[in-house]
Amino acid sequence: MTVSRKIFTSKMRANQIGGEQLRGLSEEEIKTVLDPILSFHLQFSEEVEYYEKLKRRELPSIENFKGIGHILIAxxxxxxxxxxxxxSRLGVSDSQVSRDERNEYFGITVERAARVAEALGLRLHTKVELSGDVATNRELESA
Incomplete structure (x- = not known):
């Protein structure tokens, strides 16, 4: 249980939140009320932490371009x-950027991602590795 949940739960048990008296709430009712609030709080905290890392120029790494749209937007x-x-930097309309971001750049080509990254002053580094998980034609033929 997180510190926030402990504080909320203890106040709910004491039947006081924001100076208001809460009477007759069961543990299940307390949980029903708190869960969405605490879930939103956790999500918001994670987003703030992510944004602060971006402001410090600490970008997360991505694999196989999954998440590139989110990184470009953030x-x-x-x-x-x-x-x-x-x-303006890309030479496209505002509405085009809005559409792209609304779709989190879904289906963006590598070339286009590079153009957007360049316009943002980002440098993309690529490292290619063979995973060894894919069978070769010879292996398939001999099986």
Whole structure:
């Protein structure tokens, strides 16, 4: 149980939240009330932490371009750049950037991701490794 949950739960048990008296709530009712609030709080805290890391220029690594859209959007926001600013740098309309971000750049090509990253002042590093999980044609033929 997190510290926040402990504090809320103890106050709920004491039947006091925000100076208001709460009477006759069962443990299950308390849990029903608290769970969505605490879940939102946790999600919000994680997003703030992620944003603060971006502001410190601590970008997460990604694998196989999964999450590239999220990084591009978050980087733009962390840099204090508007969608209009990015659109101007890319030579596209504001609405195009808005659509791309709304879809988290789903289906973006490598070339386009590189253009957006460059417009944001990001450098993408690529490392290619063979995973060894894929059978070769010879292995398939001999099986």
């Amino acid at each position: 980087s733009r926001i962390a840099l204090g750049m508007t969608q209009r600013d990015l659109a």
